[in-house]
Amino acid sequence: MKVEDYIKEGGIFERVAKKRGWYLNPDKELVRSFAEGLLENKKRYGMAICPCRLATGKKEIDRKIVCPCTYAEDDIKEYGKCYCGLYLSKDGEIEDKAIPDRHFEYYL
Amino acid sequence: MAEIKVYGLTTCPHCKKAIEYLKKIGADFEVVYIDKLEGEDRKKVIDEVYKISGSYSVPLIVKGDKFVLGYVEGKIRELLE
Numbered sequence A: 001m002k003v004e005d006y007i008k009e010g011g012i013f014e015r016v017a018k019k020r021g022w023y024l025n026p027d028k029e030l031v032r033s034f035a036e037g038l039l040e041n042k043k044r045y046g047m048a049i050c051p052c053r054l055a056t057g058k059k060e061i062d063r064k065i066v067c068p069c070t071y072a073e074d075d076i077k078e079y080g081k082c083y084c085g086l087y088l089s090k091d092g093e094i095e096d097k098a099i100p101d102r103h104f105e106y107y108l
Numbered sequence B: 001m002a003e004i005k006v007y008g009l010t011t012c013p014h015c016k017k018a019i020e021y022l023k024k025i026g027a028d029f030e031v032v033y034i035d036k037l038e039g040e041d042r043k044k045v046i047d048e049v050y051k052i053s054g055s056y057s058v059p060l061i062v063k064g065d066k067f068v069l070g071y072v073e074g075k076i077r078e079l080l081e
Helices: A003-007 A012-020 A028-045 A059-065 A072-079 B014-026 B039-053 B073-080
Strands: B004-008 B029-033 B059-061 B066-069
Touching: A003 A028, A003 B029, A012 A028, A028 B014, B004 B014, B004 B039, B014 B029, B014 B073, B039 B059, B039 B066, B059 B073, B066 B073
Parallel strands: B004 B029
Antiparallel strands: B004 B059, B059 B066
């Protein structure tokens, strides 16, 4: 798997967005960086874990934050974007603000 | 000790952007990468992040008793003023 497999036209990111009725963040540089982070986590943990979150090393917990994470649907509905901001509810820029992490209980 | 402390993850795109921005403006900062820590050290830093911001999100940019959560250039600029 390469960065291009995620970001190319018709690639993983686009396919997921289309399937779920979401939009991809229009910032191409940021989207590339997400792909790089996902690939790094795949190398480290064997799963494409959200690059903005801390993996625990426990598969049953980390599985919840494999991109797109299990919280994405709710976050996109409530905040207009997923936790890391890769997927959005509408096409275009949204407020650049951190949103609460529904996965926080697993960090400690 | 640097004037600004950044808590982040090596894989986090927003952390990278915040660090690039701080470099660009010549800020005096240090970075703590939480994913590079293990065991008690990691727990301690995660606790620290929560105590400062009331959240576990990164990047967390701290200057004295003030902080900015997330990569928001305008807010980072204000923090450094």
